[in-house]
Amino acid sequence: xxxxxxxxxxxxxxxxxxxxxxxxxxxxxxxxxxxxxxxxxxxxxxxxxxxxxxxxxxxxxxxxxxxxxxxxxxxxxxxxxxxxxxxxxxxxxxxxxxxxxxxxxxxxxxxxxxxxxxxxxxxxxxxxxxxxxxxxxxxxxxxxxxxxxxxxxxxxxxxxxxxxxxxxxxxxxxxxxxxxxxxxxxxxxxxxxxxxxxxxxxxxxxxxxxxxxxxxxxxxxxxxxxxxxxxxxxxxxxxxxxxxxxxxxxxxxxxxxxxxxxxxxxxxxxxxxxxxxxxxxxxx
Numbered sequence: 001x002x003x004x005x006x007x008x009x010x011x012x013x014x015x016x017x018x019x020x021x022x023x024x025x026x027x028x029x030x031x032x033x034x035x036x037x038x039x040x041x042x043x044x045x046x047x048x049x050x051x052x053x054x055x056x057x058x059x060x061x062x063x064x065x066x067x068x069x070x071x072x073x074x075x076x077x078x079x080x081x082x083x084x085x086x087x088x089x090x091x092x093x094x095x096x097x098x099x100x101x102x103x104x105x106x107x108x109x110x111x112x113x114x115x116x117x118x119x120x121x122x123x124x125x126x127x128x129x130x131x132x133x134x135x136x137x138x139x140x141x142x143x144x145x146x147x148x149x150x151x152x153x154x155x156x157x158x159x160x161x162x163x164x165x166x167x168x169x170x171x172x173x174x175x176x177x178x179x180x181x182x183x184x185x186x187x188x189x190x191x192x193x194x195x196x197x198x199x200x201x202x203x204x205x206x207x208x209x210x211x212x213x214x215x216x217x218x219x220x221x222x223x224x225x226x227x228x229x230x231x232x233x234x235x236x237x238x239x240x241x242x243x244x245x246x247x248x249x250x251x252x253x254x255x256x257x258x259x260x261x262x263x264x265x266x267x268x269x270x271x272x273x274x275x276x277x278x279x280x281x282x283x284x
Contacts, residue, residue: 004237004266008245010035013089015081017041017072017140018099020052023159023204026233027096028052030240032060039085041070041099072099072136078143091151094243095144097137097158097181101129103174115170126173133177138184145192154197157242158185159235160254161203182254189252198251202239205258206230234258241270250274 014031018024019040028038038056042049049067056065066088070077085092103116137158148154160182166175182201189199207229235257241247242255246267254275261269 004240004269005034006241006244006246006266009240009243012036012093012243013039013085013091014094014096014243015039015041015085015092015140015144016096016098017070017136018043019096020046020049020067022098022232023235023239024096024098025052026236027098027239028065029055029059030236031243032056032064034240035060036243037064037089039066039068039081039088041068041072041081043071043099044069072097072140073131075139075143078136078139081140082143082147086147092144092147092154093151094155094157095140096239097140097156099132099136099140100159101132101174103129103171117170118172121173129173130177130180133174134180134184137181141188145197148192148197149195152196153248154195155200155243155247156188156192156197157200157202157239157255159203160201162206165207186252193251198247198249200242200251201254202235202242203254203256204230204235205256230258234260237262237266238270238273241266246270 009031012031012035014028014036016024016028016038019028019038020042024040028040031038040049040052040056049069053065053067066085068081068084070081072078082092141156144154144156148156158181161174161178165171166179168175185199185201192199237260238255238257242250247270255270255273256275257273259273261272264272
């Protein structure tokens, strides 16, 4: 297995929303082990956030990770989060929009064949998913951009999902939130290019073994269901590589983690993950 660490990660400051578990924590712990400084958020003062901070301290020492209680749906929380990270570390090099809500908000068995039709989805569930996945990512990005423009550099990437999931029966709020997220990122990448801020989308490439997918949908213990779905940490190598200086200037791209090849040098593996880009798509 090829090492995908990089010297440019040393003391790089990375903010990960929803960083206390799932994809967020998998990315955070690897970044900490490579010398980065990491801020992780959770929407409430959960035991998970405390446990993640304790694990982070064991990995990298007490001064390398800060836990922040912040709800990305709340604009004031987003502003306070950015200020807190800057006060602690002096800068923000990378924002990873990972906080999200899924279809379990309305108890859908989207991997087992049973579905909840869109007209049966509670308004509260629709709003919770859209406001977290789409509006929440917009708000945290809006909050961090002035700092990145001031620094004259930065990287922003958000966790998305497959096109198949976006149009899946019973998945309309989740699919709509991620489709909207991806389209906004194309616009943001163009608007921020002159400021040396890269904006990309990263997705696993299929259902992954995290607690985002409850056992009721895919039987078995979370973290040990990899014969049925993708490994929970599949997103880590390209996520780490996106944070390095090696990907400076890569912007407006869609990166599919499952195509990372651990046998290849990281630069080659990353290239395999890049979905082809269409500069001038026809608009019908």
